[in-house]
Amino acid sequence: MKLSKYLFTGVFMFSLAGCSLFGGEEEIVQVSPSPTVNNQFPIQQVWRNSTTGNTHIYSLLGPINYDNAIYAASRSGQVKAIDLSSGSTLWDVNLSQSTLFSSKTALFSGGVSADDKYVYVGSERAVVYALDRQDGKTVWEKTVKGEVLARPVPSEDKLIIHTASGILQGLNRDTGDNLWDVSFEVPALSLRGNSTPTIAHGAAIVGDDNGRVNAYYINDGQLIWQQRISQPSGSTEIAKLNDVDSTPVVEGNLVYSVGYNGSVVALNLSDGQPVWRKELGSIHSFAVDTNRLFIIDQNDNVQAIAKNGGSELWTQSNFAHRQLTDPVIYQNYVVFGDFEGYLYWLNAENGELAAKTQVSSSGLISKPLVVDNKVIVQAKNGDIYAFTKN
Structure with a gap:
């Protein structure tokens, strides 16, 4: 469940x-009210585009950038390529299936990814699609071993898929053929979402729903190491949840990760052994700069943590239970959205709220994207916006 x-x-x-x-x-x-702020700088909307709406559906679909094009999808099956500079549509395809008597939406859910040849998107129907990046034509579609709630990850000639059934699969990126798969133990109750793998030095680093971070060779799916970072505890089922749904961050010889009801950790990339550990639970992937991790915890407090040792540098507690998105770094600001559609800028040095703007009353769920001095966000209703700070 x-x-x-x-x-x-x-x-x-x-x-x-x-x-x-x-x-x-x-x-x-x-639920904290949206904090008031006198904006320290103007926020300008550069352009707006749209896909068919997802307003009433929980979906982490978010845009991706490759080679100055933004690729975005809607739950129903629309996939678009958008010019980064102007916001104009480069191509637009719909992968829902309609006949005279019925229609079947694609139920996209796994986010969009892209490489030099293809655009990839996964669905709740356990189907992954590869589209030609130049014109959006379907190159292949393959059934995989469970709902695709995490973004597909291309690496060289492979595509790595993490499904809600606890399966990590390696596919041939040109054909979609299954090359290998491994199974994680899946608890009876878990959060809806899965860790998107990070590829480093020929390994896929990924969290699972049992509180562990895992490393597998992408060539053959062989296990390199596993490390538990979240341990079930408490008297209720919610207190026992210990999913690691964040996307691991790899820098040098360290892997940073965080688990629900668990810890934020720095692990040795070679063997998975903890270098440091700090008690802090989160469902979110985090943002990083040279010396800091920026983490939104499971109560929506925003924290800056030192990469060296994990000490707390500051905490911003004015966003309790506002269903924040994953954070990103834009210049020297931490940027994230919330369920009412506000986009916030925090000063990365001290956590002070510097500016906010309301993007869409439908709300924001997916992680913003920072590229070419723009913040790209996709609202729940499918609209896609580009903002810049003046």
Whole structure:
């Protein structure tokens, strides 16, 4: 059973009483109002494009950049290539299936990725598509071993897929043929989402739903190491969740990762042994700069953590339970969105809120994208925006 990552501030926003899943005691969640700020600089919308909407659906679909083009998808099956500078549409295809008597949406869910030849997107129907990057024509589509909730990751001649069934698959990127697969143990209850693998030195580094970070050779799927960073604890099922859904960050000989109800860790890339560990739980991938990790914890506090040792540098606590997106670094600011569609800029040095703008009342869920001095965001209704700081 997969629970929405925003369960606490979604279906069960105000009262969790009377449900055995959470225990017998009432638990009230207080959602902070959007903080007020006098913008320290103007935020300019450069362009806007759109895909068919996802407004009422939980979806982490977000755009990707490759070679000055933005590639984006909608849940229903639309995939677009957008010119980075102007926001104009380069090509637009729809992979939903319609006949005279019925229609079948693609249910895209796994995010979009691209390389020098193809654009890839995965779906809740356990299908992965490869499209020609130049014109959007379908090169292949293959059924894989579970819903694709994580972004497909291309590396050289392979495409690495992490499915909701706990399967890590290596596909041939030109044909979609399965080359190898490995299975993770999947608990009965987990958060809806999966870790997107990071490729480094011929290995796929990926989190699983049992609190571990894993390293596998991408050539044959052989295990290199596993390391637990989150341990089940507590008396309720929610307290026992220990998914590692973040995308690992690899720098030099270190792997940084974080788990729900767990820790943020720095692991040795060679053998997975912990270099340092700090108790801090999160569902989010984090942003990094030269010396710091910027982490949004599972209560939506924003923290800056030193890469060297994991000490806390600052915490910004004015966004409690606002269902924040993953953060990104833009110049010297930490940028993220929230469920009401606001986009925020925090000063990376001290965590001070420097500016905000409301992008779309439909809300923001997916991680913003920073490219060519622009912040690209996709709202829940499918609209895609480019902003710049003046």
